Amino acid sequence: MTPAVQPDPGQSERSDHSIAIWGAPGSGKTTFLAALNIALILKKGPWRVIGADGPSTDFLIEMTTALSQYQRFPPATGALGHYRWFLSRRSEPPRRSWRRRRKPPRAWKIGLDVLDAPGGFFRAERTGYGTDREELIDNLAASRGIVFLFDPIRESKDGDAFAYLHGVLAELAGRMLADDEFGDGMLPHYLAVCVTKFDELRVLETAEKLSLLTPDPDDPYRFPRVDDADAEELFEALSAVSAGGNADMVLPALKQFFRPERIKFFVTSSIGFYLDPLRGVFDPDDFQNLVPEATGTAGGAQNPHDPHGPRAVSGNRFRIRGQAHPINVMEPMLWLGQRLSSGDGDAGKAGG
Amino acid sequence: MSAPVRVTAEWALWGKPPDARHDYTILECSAGRLGRDEFGQIITRFAPGTPMELPQVTASWFGTGENAHLGLAVQEWSGQQDGMGRDIAITRYFCVPYAQAARGPVSYEALGAAFDGYRLPANGPLTVEVPPLDPHVIAGRVDHAAVSAAALLLTDAPVCVVRGEEVPLLERLRFLDAVAALLPYGLRARLTASTWTDSSVRHRIKLSFAKHAKDGAYTVVWGAPEITAHRHDVVGRYLAALGEGSYEEIVGRLARMTRPLSFKQAEEIPGLLGASAGPTVMMSPWGFSSEFKVIDLLNACADCLEDREYEGLDGVLDQLRRAGTRRFTDEEQCEHRALIRNRGLLAEWPGMSPGLRRSLYELVLAAGCGPELTLDGLEWIIEGTGPPISDLVDAMLNIPPSTPAVTLKLLSYLNGERRAGRLQALGSADLVKAVAGEPVDPEIVEIAHGELVQRGSNGEDPEIAGALRGHGYLAAEVARAYPHDGDLRLRRLVQLLIAAYGPALGRKQFEEVVACPLGPHSAALIVAAASLYGPGAPSLLFSELLGRAGLSDATRREAAQRVTPPPAPPAPRRPFADAVRRWTGGRESPRPERPGHPDPPERSRPIGPGNPRKERMLPLPAMVGLSVVALVLVVVVVRFFLW
Numbered sequence: 001m002t003p004a005v006q007p008d009p010g011q012s013e014r015s016d017h018s019i020a021i022w023g024a025p026g027s028g029k030t031t032f033l034a035a036l037n038i039a040l041i042l043k044k045g046p047w048r049v050i051g052a053d054g055p056s057t058d059f060l061i062e063m064t065t066a067l068s069q070y071q072r073f074p075p076a077t078g079a080l081g082h083y084r085w086f087l088s089r090r091s092e093p094p095r096r097s098w099r100r101r102r103k104p105p106r107a108w109k110i111g112l113d114v115l116d117a118p119g120g121f122f123r124a125e126r127t128g129y130g131t132d133r134e135e136l137i138d139n140l141a142a143s144r145g146i147v148f149l150f151d152p153i154r155e156s157k158d159g160d161a162f163a164y165l166h167g168v169l170a171e172l173a174g175r176m177l178a179d180d181e182f183g184d185g186m187l188p189h190y191l192a193v194c195v196t197k198f199d200e201l202r203v204l205e206t207a208e209k210l211s212l213l214t215p216d217p218d219d220p221y222r223f224p225r226v227d228d229a230d231a232e233e234l235f236e237a238l239s240a241v242s243a244g245g246n247a248d249m250v251l252p253a254l255k256q257f258f259r260p261e262r263i264k265f266f267v268t269s270s271i272g273f274y275l276d277p278l279r280g281v282f283d284p285d286d287f288q289n290l291v292p293e294a295t296g297t298a299g300g301a302q303n304p305h306d307p308h309g310p311r312a313v314s315g316n317r318f319r320i321r322g323q324a325h326p327i328n329v330m331e332p333m334l335w336l337g338q339r340l341s342s343g344d345g346d347a348g349k350a351g352g
Numbered sequence: 353m354s355a356p357v358r359v360t361a362e363w364a365l366w367g368k369p370p371d372a373r374h375d376y377t378i379l380e381c382s383a384g385r386l387g388r389d390e391f392g393q394i395i396t397r398f399a400p401g402t403p404m405e406l407p408q409v410t411a412s413w414f415g416t417g418e419n420a421h422l423g424l425a426v427q428e429w430s431g432q433q434d435g436m437g438r439d440i441a442i443t444r445y446f447c448v449p450y451a452q453a454a455r456g457p458v459s460y461e462a463l464g465a466a467f468d469g470y471r472l473p474a475n476g477p478l479t480v481e482v483p484p485l486d487p488h489v490i491a492g493r494v495d496h497a498a499v500s501a502a503a504l505l506l507t508d509a510p511v512c513v514v515r516g517e518e519v520p521l522l523e524r525l526r527f528l529d530a531v532a533a534l535l536p537y538g539l540r541a542r543l544t545a546s547t548w549t550d551s552s553v554r555h556r557i558k559l560s561f562a563k564h565a566k567d568g569a570y571t572v573v574w575g576a577p578e579i580t581a582h583r584h585d586v587v588g589r590y591l592a593a594l595g596e597g598s599y600e601e602i603v604g605r606l607a608r609m610t611r612p613l614s615f616k617q618a619e620e621i622p623g624l625l626g627a628s629a630g631p632t633v634m635m636s637p638w639g640f641s642s643e644f645k646v647i648d649l650l651n652a653c654a655d656c657l658e659d660r661e662y663e664g665l666d667g668v669l670d671q672l673r674r675a676g677t678r679r680f681t682d683e684e685q686c687e688h689r690a691l692i693r694n695r696g697l698l699a700e701w702p703g704m705s706p707g708l709r710r711s712l713y714e715l716v717l718a719a720g721c722g723p724e725l726t727l728d729g730l731e732w733i734i735e736g737t738g739p740p741i742s743d744l745v746d747a748m749l750n751i752p753p754s755t756p757a758v759t760l761k762l763l764s765y766l767n768g769e770r771r772a773g774r775l776q777a778l779g780s781a782d783l784v785k786a787v788a789g790e791p792v793d794p795e796i797v798e799i800a801h802g803e804l805v806q807r808g809s810n811g812e813d814p815e816i817a818g819a820l821r822g823h824g825y826l827a828a829e830v831a832r833a834y835p836h837d838g839d840l841r842l843r844r845l846v847q848l849l850i851a852a853y854g855p856a857l858g859r860k861q862f863e864e865v866v867a868c869p870l871g872p873h874s875a876a877l878i879v880a881a882a883s884l885y886g887p888g889a890p891s892l893l894f895s896e897l898l899g900r901a902g903l904s905d906a907t908r909r910e911a912a913q914r915v916t917p918p919p920a921p922p923a924p925r926r927p928f929a930d931a932v933r934r935w936t937g938g939r940e941s942p943r944p945e946r947p948g949h950p951d952p953p954e955r956s957r958p959i960g961p962g963n964p965r966k967e968r969m970l971p972l973p974a975m976v977g978l979s980v981v982a983l984v985l986v987v988v989v990v991r992f993f994l995w
Contacts, residue, residue, distance in 0.1 A: 025373065025374050025375045026373050026374075026434070026435065026436040026438075028436075030402075053564070053567075054551065054563065054564025054565075055550070055551035055552035055562075055563070055564050055566065056552060058551075058552070058563050058564060059552050062404055072439070073436065073437050073438045074402070074438070075402055075403055075404070075438055075439055075441065076368075076375065076376065076402070076434065076436075076438050076440075077402050078376070078396075078399045078400075078401060078402045078403065078441075078553075079396070079399045079400075079401050079402065079550070079553040079554070079555060080553060080554055081401070081402065081550070081552050081553045082552055082553065082554065083552055118375055118376075119375055120374070120375030120376075134660075134702065134703050135554070154373065157373070158373060290437065317433045317437065318433065318436075318437030319437070
């Protein structure tokens with residue numbers, strides 16, 4: 001007989017650096033997480049993301065493979081996922097100085113517990129199949145960082161960002177603020193508000209019209225960017241074109257419950273812009289990385305190891321045209337990770 | 353091989369239309385008893401995680417008692433994408449009544465095969481014929497990994513089979529069947545098993561293939577060359593029991609054990625298998641043993657609560673209600689109480705509707721406490737739950753109390769108007785009865801005292817005096833409730849006497865109070881009564897005591913003389929007093945008559961012979977001295993009696 005591998009209940013304990021991803025169905029929550037590893041690899045900086053347990057490592061591998069190799073979006077999330085990662089910063093070799101040898105910089109390690117729920121869990125009405133709603137609220141209450149994804153494309157079509165915000169926000173506030181644990185009556189979370197799908201034509205055009213696009217001299221591909229300081233302005237502009245007409249309530253609702261100094265805006269894209277391999281730089285006339293695919297087989301790359309295999313297709317399909325170049329995906333996570341590590345928000349800017 | 357069994361399945365199709373921008377939902381379902389919401393709840397509840405490799409099969413359950421069902425979900429890619437460009441997975445879900453499946457009994461593989469030929473949506477529920485499981489075939493598939501997994505499942509922890517990613521779907525499903533066949537068939541009423549789970553999600557699958565074991569799960573390696581040992585007692589016993597006989601014989605025996613079981617009853621299972629000549633549990637026409645024990649139903653309640661399956665809970669509570677309330681044997685009650693406490697059946701259960709929660713509490717309390725609530729039962733409940741929430745208090749108030757003290761103790765957990773309303777419904781006699789006797793609970797004393805005092809102040813209740821008299825004016829209880837504060841004890845007794853008789857005592861009332869049997873705590877009561885009677889109290893009290901001492905006349909007279917102070921010297925003349933005498937014709941000014949004293953002249957009657965009425969008006973210092981002497985005497989006599 002071989003000894004049984006003991007169940008380890010201790011593994012399920014959550015660290016203080018728990019980060020939840022919040023957004024409507026299809027706002028790109030899982031893709032955002034899937035793009036994190038690719039963003040860190042492409043940045044070639046000192047930061048890396050490392051799985052802290054087997055299932056979390058599996059997720060990193062599978063998602064990175066789906067997005068980079070098969071150029072496919074992750075399937076819709078079916079249940080509340082919980083991933084434990086470390087954002088690890090390599091210690092760089094010490095620079096030599098004529099006076100004295102400098103001590104090597106300390107390696108950083110930020111623990112992240114990331115919660116990824118199906119978008120439907122955030123629906124305002126507690127109807128239908130919401131047996132996990134309590135668990136969602138429990139997890140949000142236990143987390144101290146939130147990535148809130150605002151999908152302007154979905155908002156222009158469905159106009160339901162507010163519907164996927166206010167119900168859960170009210171319940172979270174009811175749970176956490178009812179007993180005056182937090183003296184100022186505000187939720188204690190750090191909130192990274194991410195305007196997603198920056199790679200979409202309409203989002204890019206809006207940013208351009210508002211003169212919010214800035215070049216990044218450090219970026220060899222010359223991808224356009226919106227500075228974090230201007231991200232809120234773009235958010236407000238895109239909220240104004242909501243199909244439901246109530247997206248302009250999203251920001252006031254967030255500011256009503258979260259401390260303004262703990263909210264930061266980012267303009268992001270998980271797949272980024274298309275990059276012509278021959279040109280090697282951003283082409284304003286050919287930048288769309290997500291393109292419709294009328295017929296054919298699924299997936300960008302036809303790989304015999306593709307777990308889905310070739311399948312018959314129907315309806316409108318999309319494919320990711322080239323390599324994903326995530327924009328502002330690691331920055332919100334690093335910002336949150338560093339704020340949570342420092343405990344009081346004194347940490348410096350995200351490195352990398 | 354037995355004949356196939358006919359089962360009727362309700363079904364649902366879970367997915368999303370092409371180009372949809374919303375989450376997965378029920379696309380179609382059979383028009384049976386279950387609707388879209390119910391199917392949606394079941395499918396999401398037993399979701400194995402976000403799919404990466406399909407097809408996969410998940411076996412599950414829902415409902416309890418007569419509503420128990422087995423479910424089978426087959427998940428496949430649809431070949432379509434949603435509005436976000438993501439591949440759509442479609443789930444075909446079938447469920448059959450457990451009683452029908454147990455009649456075979458049938459395996460998961462056979463159920464899946466029976467439905468495989470049906471495309472959904474279909475017209476209404478599907479009726480199919482399923483061959484019963486063949487112990488010979490199943491036994492041929494039992495390996496070390498299956499034996500290990502079956503034994504480890506009895507710990508109630510999930511079991512993950514790893515390194516089986518490359519194993520074909522059918523082989524994985526057969527492995528699940530082999531493991532399930534090594535357990536009593538009745539456990540399938542609570543077993544969830546899947547050919548794949550995503551360990552990063554908090555799924556509710558007990559037995560599954562996974563790349564890594566999830567937190568808190570045991571790991572079994574696919575194709576393991578040895579049985580996985582474990583120090584857990586039930587695992588060791590079950591492994592030993594599985595080793596006693598051929599797998600074919602064991603599988604056949606376990607297949608006949610179709611009474612629904614919970615994993616919480618795992619301790620019993622090795623014994624079931626060990627009793628080789630044990631009786632086969634026969635199915636009643638509705639699918640269950642007719643000997644349905646309350647303990648089983650309580651276990652089923654706990655399972656539903658843990659899984660937040662409130663709809664199923666409703667069904668179990670119905671059965672518990674039908675089981676009726678009776679007085680259980682001590683052994684049964686101990687068993688019920690242990691289960692109720694260990695599985696937290698009286699916890700708050702947030703998210704449950706108030707009506708369901710009240711039913712749960714009432715029925716669980718009936719199982720734990722019987723048809724009436726005693727103080728002992730109440731203490732047991734509070735020990736387990738801490739201060740009870742108002743729904744639990746309401747449920748306890750609905751059980752007939754064994755004594756009024758139980759009601760009053762319960763009311764101590766209510767506040768404000770709710771408590772006041774419930775108190776009004778109690779008679780004064782019950783309030784007094786609630787305080788009287790052992791054990792004395794200061795909280796109960798306070799509540800009853802406050803209510804009696806309030807009623808007395810309104811002059812509304814003539815019952816109070818009689819009730820208090822019957823229980824010694826609660827002097828003993830007050831003494832025990834406030835053991836370290838004599839002043840408070842006196843205050844409380846004075847207030848009770850005022851509630852009974854009004855703000856002052858007449859002679860008759862005073863005599864009533866002091867006529868109570870003397871006890872260790874009578875001193876405070878006598879002082880309280882004396883303070884309400886006034887200055888004549890000591891002499892009246894002494895007279896009362898003399899009357900009760902059983903003395904001869906001569907001895908009584910002698911005793912009376914001994915406590916009578918000698919005549920005091922004439923008081924110095926006071927000009928002001930003399931002036932008064934002159935104005936009143938030589939008489940002292942009469943004292944104003946106290947209300948409630950019907951016979952003021954009598955209270956200053958001489959207590960012995962030779963004391964003419966005119967001489968009893970002693971100067972004030974002499975009266976005070978006499979009072980002190982009398983009080984000392986009272987105390988001495990009381991102590992004498994107690995000796």
